[in-house]
Amino acid sequence: MPVRGSRERIKAFGEVSRRLGLSNRVYRGIHAIPVEKIVGSVGRAADLLPGFRLKRPDTRYYRIRRAMERGEILPPIIVYKVGDEYYVLDGNHRVAVAKELGREFIDAEVIEFFPSPKIESKALRKKRAEFERITGLKGIDATEPRHYDAFLNYIQDHARQMSASLGREVPIQEAALNWFLCVYTPVVQKIVEKNLEEAFPGKGLADIFAYIMDYKWFQSQKVGYDIGFERALEGFMKEIVGIEQPERPALERRTLGQKVGGLLEEVLPWLKRE
Structure with a gap:
Protein backbone atom coordinates (compact mmCIF):
# COMPACT_ATOMS: atom_id res chain seq x y z
CA MET A 1 0.00 0.00 0.00
CA SER A 116 35.13 15.63 11.46
CA PRO A 117 36.93 14.18 14.48
CA LYS A 118 38.21 17.65 15.33
CA ILE A 119 36.17 20.18 17.27
CA GLU A 120 36.08 23.52 15.51
CA SER A 121 37.92 26.33 17.25
CA LYS A 122 36.29 29.69 17.91
CA ALA A 123 38.85 31.24 15.54
CA LEU A 124 37.77 28.94 12.71
CA ARG A 125 34.06 29.65 13.25
CA LYS A 126 34.76 33.38 13.35
CA LYS A 127 36.81 33.31 10.13
CA ARG A 128 34.16 31.26 8.31
CA ALA A 129 31.34 33.56 9.43
CA GLU A 130 33.30 36.65 8.35
CA PHE A 131 34.10 35.10 4.96
CA GLU A 132 30.45 34.14 4.39
CA ARG A 133 29.23 37.62 5.41
CA ILE A 134 31.60 39.42 3.04
CA THR A 135 31.34 37.10 0.04
CA GLY A 136 27.84 35.64 0.34
CA LEU A 137 29.31 32.16 -0.26
CA LYS A 138 28.26 29.47 2.20
CA GLY A 139 29.42 25.88 2.57
CA ILE A 140 33.11 26.34 1.67
CA ASP A 141 34.26 24.42 4.73
CA ALA A 142 37.96 24.62 5.57
CA THR A 143 39.56 23.29 8.76
CA GLU A 144 42.25 25.99 9.04
CA PRO A 145 41.31 29.65 9.75
CA ARG A 146 44.11 31.00 7.52
CA HIS A 147 42.50 29.48 4.45
CA TYR A 148 39.58 31.89 4.65
CA ASP A 149 42.00 34.83 4.58
CA ALA A 150 43.61 33.32 1.47
CA PHE A 151 40.21 32.77 -0.21
CA LEU A 152 39.23 36.38 0.47
CA ASN A 153 42.52 37.61 -1.02
CA TYR A 154 41.90 35.49 -4.13
CA ILE A 155 38.40 36.95 -4.49
CA GLN A 156 39.60 40.54 -4.00
CA ASP A 157 42.24 40.02 -6.72
CA HIS A 158 39.54 38.49 -8.91
CA ALA A 159 37.33 41.53 -8.32
CA ARG A 160 40.13 43.88 -9.41
CA GLN A 161 40.71 41.85 -12.57
CA MET A 162 36.98 41.82 -13.38
CA SER A 163 36.73 45.58 -12.78
CA ALA A 164 39.64 46.27 -15.14
CA SER A 165 38.17 43.97 -17.79
CA LEU A 166 34.59 45.27 -17.55
CA GLY A 167 35.45 48.94 -17.04
CA ARG A 168 33.31 49.27 -13.92
CA GLU A 169 33.54 48.61 -10.20
CA VAL A 170 32.59 45.00 -9.51
CA PRO A 171 30.98 44.38 -6.07
CA ILE A 172 32.74 41.80 -3.93
CA GLN A 173 29.80 39.38 -3.87
CA GLU A 174 29.50 39.48 -7.67
CA ALA A 175 33.22 38.74 -7.93
CA ALA A 176 32.89 35.99 -5.31
CA LEU A 177 30.20 34.22 -7.33
CA ASN A 178 32.27 34.46 -10.51
CA TRP A 179 35.39 33.22 -8.67
CA PHE A 180 33.47 30.29 -7.22
CA LEU A 181 32.10 29.21 -10.61
CA CYS A 182 35.16 29.91 -12.75
CA VAL A 183 38.08 29.20 -10.38
CA TYR A 184 37.12 27.28 -7.27
CA THR A 185 34.68 24.74 -8.76
CA PRO A 186 36.95 23.60 -11.65
CA VAL A 187 39.85 23.10 -9.22
CA VAL A 188 37.66 21.13 -6.81
CA GLN A 189 36.48 19.00 -9.71
CA LYS A 190 40.11 18.13 -10.47
CA ILE A 191 40.71 17.30 -6.80
CA VAL A 192 37.82 14.84 -6.86
CA GLU A 193 38.90 13.37 -10.21
CA LYS A 194 42.44 12.77 -8.94
CA ASN A 195 41.20 11.23 -5.68
CA LEU A 196 43.27 13.64 -3.58
CA GLU A 197 40.84 13.51 -0.65
CA GLU A 198 42.29 10.15 0.40
CA ALA A 199 45.76 11.70 0.73
CA PHE A 200 44.51 14.26 3.29
CA PRO A 201 42.31 12.49 5.88
CA GLY A 202 40.34 14.88 8.02
CA LYS A 203 40.69 17.69 5.46
CA GLY A 204 37.98 19.01 3.20
CA LEU A 205 38.00 19.98 -0.46
CA ALA A 206 38.50 23.64 0.52
CA ASP A 207 41.68 22.76 2.44
CA ILE A 208 43.15 20.82 -0.48
CA PHE A 209 42.25 23.67 -2.82
CA ALA A 210 44.18 26.04 -0.53
CA TYR A 211 47.22 23.72 -0.42
CA ILE A 212 47.37 23.55 -4.22
CA MET A 213 47.04 27.31 -4.58
CA ASP A 214 49.80 27.82 -1.99
CA TYR A 215 52.04 25.50 -4.02
CA LYS A 216 51.12 27.31 -7.26
CA TRP A 217 52.01 30.70 -5.76
CA PHE A 218 55.33 29.44 -4.35
CA GLN A 219 56.44 27.80 -7.59
CA SER A 220 55.34 30.82 -9.65
CA GLN A 221 57.46 33.08 -7.43
CA LYS A 222 60.46 30.80 -7.97
CA VAL A 223 60.33 30.92 -11.76
CA GLY A 224 59.05 34.49 -12.09
CA TYR A 225 55.78 33.81 -13.89
CA ASP A 226 52.42 32.14 -13.29
CA ILE A 227 52.93 28.41 -13.89
CA GLY A 228 49.20 27.77 -14.36
CA PHE A 229 46.93 25.38 -12.54
CA GLU A 230 47.61 22.22 -14.55
CA ARG A 231 51.36 22.42 -14.00
CA ALA A 232 50.82 23.29 -10.33
CA LEU A 233 48.52 20.29 -9.84
CA GLU A 234 51.00 17.94 -11.50
CA GLY A 235 53.86 19.25 -9.35
CA PHE A 236 51.77 19.18 -6.19
CA MET A 237 50.81 15.56 -6.74
CA LYS A 238 54.39 14.47 -7.42
CA GLU A 239 56.30 16.58 -4.88
CA ILE A 240 53.82 16.98 -2.02
CA VAL A 241 51.54 13.96 -2.26
CA GLY A 242 54.08 11.62 -3.86
CA ILE A 243 51.71 10.09 -6.41
CA GLU A 244 51.26 10.23 -10.15
CA GLN A 245 47.78 10.49 -11.61
CA PRO A 246 45.35 8.44 -9.47
CA GLU A 247 41.74 8.44 -10.59
CA ARG A 248 38.39 7.31 -9.27
CA PRO A 249 37.00 3.94 -10.38
CA ALA A 250 35.03 4.24 -13.61
CA LEU A 251 31.66 4.00 -11.87
CA GLU A 252 32.45 6.83 -9.47
CA ARG A 253 33.89 9.01 -12.24
CA ARG A 254 30.57 8.63 -14.01
CA THR A 255 28.79 10.46 -11.20
CA LEU A 256 31.37 13.20 -10.73
CA GLY A 257 29.12 15.77 -12.36
CA GLN A 258 26.41 14.92 -9.87
CA LYS A 259 28.80 15.40 -6.94
CA VAL A 260 30.03 18.76 -8.18
CA GLY A 261 26.39 19.67 -8.73
CA GLY A 262 25.83 18.90 -5.07
CA LEU A 263 28.66 21.23 -4.13
CA LEU A 264 27.03 23.98 -6.16
CA GLU A 265 23.72 23.48 -4.38
CA GLU A 266 25.31 23.54 -0.94
CA VAL A 267 27.38 26.67 -1.56
CA LEU A 268 24.88 28.52 -3.74
CA PRO A 269 21.44 27.40 -2.49
CA TRP A 270 19.65 29.80 -4.82
CA LEU A 271 20.86 27.86 -7.86
CA LYS A 272 18.20 25.38 -9.04
CA ARG A 273 18.88 22.23 -11.04
CA GLU A 274 16.35 20.80 -13.45
Whole structure:
Protein backbone atom coordinates (compact mmCIF):
# COMPACT_ATOMS: atom_id res chain seq x y z
CA MET A 1 0.00 0.00 0.00
CA PRO A 2 1.24 3.51 -0.69
CA VAL A 3 2.73 5.33 2.30
CA ARG A 4 0.79 8.54 2.91
CA GLY A 5 0.18 11.12 5.60
CA SER A 6 3.69 11.78 6.83
CA ARG A 7 3.78 15.17 8.55
CA GLU A 8 7.55 15.41 8.97
CA ARG A 9 9.16 18.14 6.92
CA ILE A 10 11.85 17.21 4.42
CA LYS A 11 15.30 17.72 5.92
CA ALA A 12 17.92 19.86 4.15
CA PHE A 13 21.32 18.21 3.93
CA GLY A 14 23.08 21.58 4.23
CA GLU A 15 21.51 22.21 7.64
CA VAL A 16 22.36 18.71 8.88
CA SER A 17 25.92 18.98 7.54
CA ARG A 18 26.58 22.25 9.35
CA ARG A 19 24.98 21.06 12.60
CA LEU A 20 26.94 17.78 12.69
CA GLY A 21 30.15 19.16 11.18
CA LEU A 22 30.17 16.64 8.33
CA SER A 23 33.40 16.77 6.35
CA ASN A 24 34.65 13.23 5.70
CA ARG A 25 33.01 11.08 3.05
CA VAL A 26 33.31 7.55 1.67
CA TYR A 27 31.85 6.20 -1.58
CA ARG A 28 29.86 3.03 -0.76
CA GLY A 29 28.76 1.91 -4.23
CA ILE A 30 25.28 0.87 -5.38
CA HIS A 31 22.85 -0.65 -2.87
CA ALA A 32 19.12 -1.21 -2.46
CA ILE A 33 18.23 1.23 0.32
CA PRO A 34 14.98 1.46 2.34
CA VAL A 35 12.71 4.12 0.88
CA GLU A 36 11.40 4.98 4.36
CA LYS A 37 14.95 5.98 5.39
CA ILE A 38 15.10 8.69 2.71
CA VAL A 39 14.32 11.78 4.76
CA GLY A 40 15.90 14.73 2.99
CA SER A 41 17.34 16.37 -0.09
CA VAL A 42 20.56 18.07 -1.11
CA GLY A 43 19.59 21.58 -2.14
CA ARG A 44 15.95 20.81 -3.03
CA ALA A 45 14.22 20.42 0.35
CA ALA A 46 12.26 23.63 -0.21
CA ASP A 47 10.67 22.10 -3.33
CA LEU A 48 9.22 19.15 -1.40
CA LEU A 49 6.22 18.73 0.88
CA PRO A 50 6.02 16.35 3.87
CA GLY A 51 5.98 12.74 2.70
CA PHE A 52 8.45 13.65 -0.09
CA ARG A 53 5.62 14.93 -2.29
CA LEU A 54 6.52 17.40 -5.02
CA LYS A 55 5.00 20.86 -4.62
CA ARG A 56 4.46 21.02 -8.36
CA PRO A 57 4.28 17.57 -10.00
CA ASP A 58 5.38 17.92 -13.61
CA THR A 59 5.42 15.86 -16.80
CA ARG A 60 8.63 14.15 -15.70
CA TYR A 61 6.99 13.01 -12.46
CA TYR A 62 4.09 11.33 -14.29
CA ARG A 63 6.44 9.78 -16.87
CA ILE A 64 8.53 8.25 -14.07
CA ARG A 65 5.38 7.05 -12.30
CA ARG A 66 4.15 5.26 -15.41
CA ALA A 67 7.57 3.65 -15.90
CA MET A 68 7.66 2.40 -12.29
CA GLU A 69 4.12 1.07 -12.52
CA ARG A 70 5.12 -0.87 -15.65
CA GLY A 71 8.10 -2.33 -13.78
CA GLU A 72 10.76 -0.63 -15.90
CA ILE A 73 14.31 -0.50 -14.49
CA LEU A 74 15.37 3.08 -13.84
CA PRO A 75 18.91 4.38 -13.14
CA PRO A 76 19.97 4.39 -9.47
CA ILE A 77 19.38 7.56 -7.55
CA ILE A 78 22.37 9.19 -5.83
CA VAL A 79 22.19 9.81 -2.09
CA TYR A 80 24.25 11.09 0.81
CA LYS A 81 24.07 8.80 3.85
CA VAL A 82 24.27 10.21 7.40
CA GLY A 83 23.84 7.60 10.11
CA ASP A 84 20.90 5.51 8.96
CA GLU A 85 19.26 8.33 7.00
CA TYR A 86 19.58 9.27 3.32
CA TYR A 87 19.49 12.62 1.49
CA VAL A 88 18.80 12.74 -2.25
CA LEU A 89 21.41 14.38 -4.45
CA ASP A 90 19.94 13.15 -7.73
CA GLY A 91 16.55 11.46 -8.08
CA ASN A 92 13.97 13.47 -6.11
CA HIS A 93 11.27 12.63 -8.68
CA ARG A 94 12.01 8.89 -8.47
CA VAL A 95 11.89 8.98 -4.67
CA ALA A 96 8.61 10.93 -4.68
CA VAL A 97 7.07 8.28 -6.94
CA ALA A 98 8.55 5.37 -4.95
CA LYS A 99 7.08 6.75 -1.72
CA GLU A 100 3.72 7.41 -3.39
CA LEU A 101 3.60 3.82 -4.69
CA GLY A 102 4.68 2.38 -1.35
CA ARG A 103 7.93 0.84 -2.61
CA GLU A 104 10.13 -0.64 0.13
CA PHE A 105 13.52 -0.33 -1.57
CA ILE A 106 15.17 1.68 -4.34
CA ASP A 107 18.60 1.30 -5.95
CA ALA A 108 21.01 4.08 -5.03
CA GLU A 109 24.65 5.10 -5.32
CA VAL A 110 25.62 5.88 -1.75
CA ILE A 111 28.14 8.44 -0.51
CA GLU A 112 28.41 8.28 3.27
CA PHE A 113 29.33 11.36 5.32
CA PHE A 114 30.94 11.48 8.77
CA PRO A 115 31.61 14.29 11.25
CA SER A 116 35.13 15.63 11.46
CA PRO A 117 36.93 14.18 14.48
CA LYS A 118 38.21 17.65 15.33
CA ILE A 119 36.17 20.18 17.27
CA GLU A 120 36.08 23.52 15.51
CA SER A 121 37.92 26.33 17.25
CA LYS A 122 36.29 29.69 17.91
CA ALA A 123 38.85 31.24 15.54
CA LEU A 124 37.77 28.94 12.71
CA ARG A 125 34.06 29.65 13.25
CA LYS A 126 34.76 33.38 13.35
CA LYS A 127 36.81 33.31 10.13
CA ARG A 128 34.16 31.26 8.31
CA ALA A 129 31.34 33.56 9.43
CA GLU A 130 33.30 36.65 8.35
CA PHE A 131 34.10 35.10 4.96
CA GLU A 132 30.45 34.14 4.39
CA ARG A 133 29.23 37.62 5.41
CA ILE A 134 31.60 39.42 3.04
CA THR A 135 31.34 37.10 0.04
CA GLY A 136 27.84 35.64 0.34
CA LEU A 137 29.31 32.16 -0.26
CA LYS A 138 28.26 29.47 2.20
CA GLY A 139 29.42 25.88 2.57
CA ILE A 140 33.11 26.34 1.67
CA ASP A 141 34.26 24.42 4.73
CA ALA A 142 37.96 24.62 5.57
CA THR A 143 39.56 23.29 8.76
CA GLU A 144 42.25 25.99 9.04
CA PRO A 145 41.31 29.65 9.75
CA ARG A 146 44.11 31.00 7.52
CA HIS A 147 42.50 29.48 4.45
CA TYR A 148 39.58 31.89 4.65
CA ASP A 149 42.00 34.83 4.58
CA ALA A 150 43.61 33.32 1.47
CA PHE A 151 40.21 32.77 -0.21
CA LEU A 152 39.23 36.38 0.47
CA ASN A 153 42.52 37.61 -1.02
CA TYR A 154 41.90 35.49 -4.13
CA ILE A 155 38.40 36.95 -4.49
CA GLN A 156 39.60 40.54 -4.00
CA ASP A 157 42.24 40.02 -6.72
CA HIS A 158 39.54 38.49 -8.91
CA ALA A 159 37.33 41.53 -8.32
CA ARG A 160 40.13 43.88 -9.41
CA GLN A 161 40.71 41.85 -12.57
CA MET A 162 36.98 41.82 -13.38
CA SER A 163 36.73 45.58 -12.78
CA ALA A 164 39.64 46.27 -15.14
CA SER A 165 38.17 43.97 -17.79
CA LEU A 166 34.59 45.27 -17.55
CA GLY A 167 35.45 48.94 -17.04
CA ARG A 168 33.31 49.27 -13.92
CA GLU A 169 33.54 48.61 -10.20
CA VAL A 170 32.59 45.00 -9.51
CA PRO A 171 30.98 44.38 -6.07
CA ILE A 172 32.74 41.80 -3.93
CA GLN A 173 29.80 39.38 -3.87
CA GLU A 174 29.50 39.48 -7.67
CA ALA A 175 33.22 38.74 -7.93
CA ALA A 176 32.89 35.99 -5.31
CA LEU A 177 30.20 34.22 -7.33
CA ASN A 178 32.27 34.46 -10.51
CA TRP A 179 35.39 33.22 -8.67
CA PHE A 180 33.47 30.29 -7.22
CA LEU A 181 32.10 29.21 -10.61
CA CYS A 182 35.16 29.91 -12.75
CA VAL A 183 38.08 29.20 -10.38
CA TYR A 184 37.12 27.28 -7.27
CA THR A 185 34.68 24.74 -8.76
CA PRO A 186 36.95 23.60 -11.65
CA VAL A 187 39.85 23.10 -9.22
CA VAL A 188 37.66 21.13 -6.81
CA GLN A 189 36.48 19.00 -9.71
CA LYS A 190 40.11 18.13 -10.47
CA ILE A 191 40.71 17.30 -6.80
CA VAL A 192 37.82 14.84 -6.86
CA GLU A 193 38.90 13.37 -10.21
CA LYS A 194 42.44 12.77 -8.94
CA ASN A 195 41.20 11.23 -5.68
CA LEU A 196 43.27 13.64 -3.58
CA GLU A 197 40.84 13.51 -0.65
CA GLU A 198 42.29 10.15 0.40
CA ALA A 199 45.76 11.70 0.73
CA PHE A 200 44.51 14.26 3.29
CA PRO A 201 42.31 12.49 5.88
CA GLY A 202 40.34 14.88 8.02
CA LYS A 203 40.69 17.69 5.46
CA GLY A 204 37.98 19.01 3.20
CA LEU A 205 38.00 19.98 -0.46
CA ALA A 206 38.50 23.64 0.52
CA ASP A 207 41.68 22.76 2.44
CA ILE A 208 43.15 20.82 -0.48
CA PHE A 209 42.25 23.67 -2.82
CA ALA A 210 44.18 26.04 -0.53
CA TYR A 211 47.22 23.72 -0.42
CA ILE A 212 47.37 23.55 -4.22
CA MET A 213 47.04 27.31 -4.58
CA ASP A 214 49.80 27.82 -1.99
CA TYR A 215 52.04 25.50 -4.02
CA LYS A 216 51.12 27.31 -7.26
CA TRP A 217 52.01 30.70 -5.76
CA PHE A 218 55.33 29.44 -4.35
CA GLN A 219 56.44 27.80 -7.59
CA SER A 220 55.34 30.82 -9.65
CA GLN A 221 57.46 33.08 -7.43
CA LYS A 222 60.46 30.80 -7.97
CA VAL A 223 60.33 30.92 -11.76
CA GLY A 224 59.05 34.49 -12.09
CA TYR A 225 55.78 33.81 -13.89
CA ASP A 226 52.42 32.14 -13.29
CA ILE A 227 52.93 28.41 -13.89
CA GLY A 228 49.20 27.77 -14.36
CA PHE A 229 46.93 25.38 -12.54
CA GLU A 230 47.61 22.22 -14.55
CA ARG A 231 51.36 22.42 -14.00
CA ALA A 232 50.82 23.29 -10.33
CA LEU A 233 48.52 20.29 -9.84
CA GLU A 234 51.00 17.94 -11.50
CA GLY A 235 53.86 19.25 -9.35
CA PHE A 236 51.77 19.18 -6.19
CA MET A 237 50.81 15.56 -6.74
CA LYS A 238 54.39 14.47 -7.42
CA GLU A 239 56.30 16.58 -4.88
CA ILE A 240 53.82 16.98 -2.02
CA VAL A 241 51.54 13.96 -2.26
CA GLY A 242 54.08 11.62 -3.86
CA ILE A 243 51.71 10.09 -6.41
CA GLU A 244 51.26 10.23 -10.15
CA GLN A 245 47.78 10.49 -11.61
CA PRO A 246 45.35 8.44 -9.47
CA GLU A 247 41.74 8.44 -10.59
CA ARG A 248 38.39 7.31 -9.27
CA PRO A 249 37.00 3.94 -10.38
CA ALA A 250 35.03 4.24 -13.61
CA LEU A 251 31.66 4.00 -11.87
CA GLU A 252 32.45 6.83 -9.47
CA ARG A 253 33.89 9.01 -12.24
CA ARG A 254 30.57 8.63 -14.01
CA THR A 255 28.79 10.46 -11.20
CA LEU A 256 31.37 13.20 -10.73
CA GLY A 257 29.12 15.77 -12.36
CA GLN A 258 26.41 14.92 -9.87
CA LYS A 259 28.80 15.40 -6.94
CA VAL A 260 30.03 18.76 -8.18
CA GLY A 261 26.39 19.67 -8.73
CA GLY A 262 25.83 18.90 -5.07
CA LEU A 263 28.66 21.23 -4.13
CA LEU A 264 27.03 23.98 -6.16
CA GLU A 265 23.72 23.48 -4.38
CA GLU A 266 25.31 23.54 -0.94
CA VAL A 267 27.38 26.67 -1.56
CA LEU A 268 24.88 28.52 -3.74
CA PRO A 269 21.44 27.40 -2.49
CA TRP A 270 19.65 29.80 -4.82
CA LEU A 271 20.86 27.86 -7.86
CA LYS A 272 18.20 25.38 -9.04
CA ARG A 273 18.88 22.23 -11.04
CA GLU A 274 16.35 20.80 -13.45
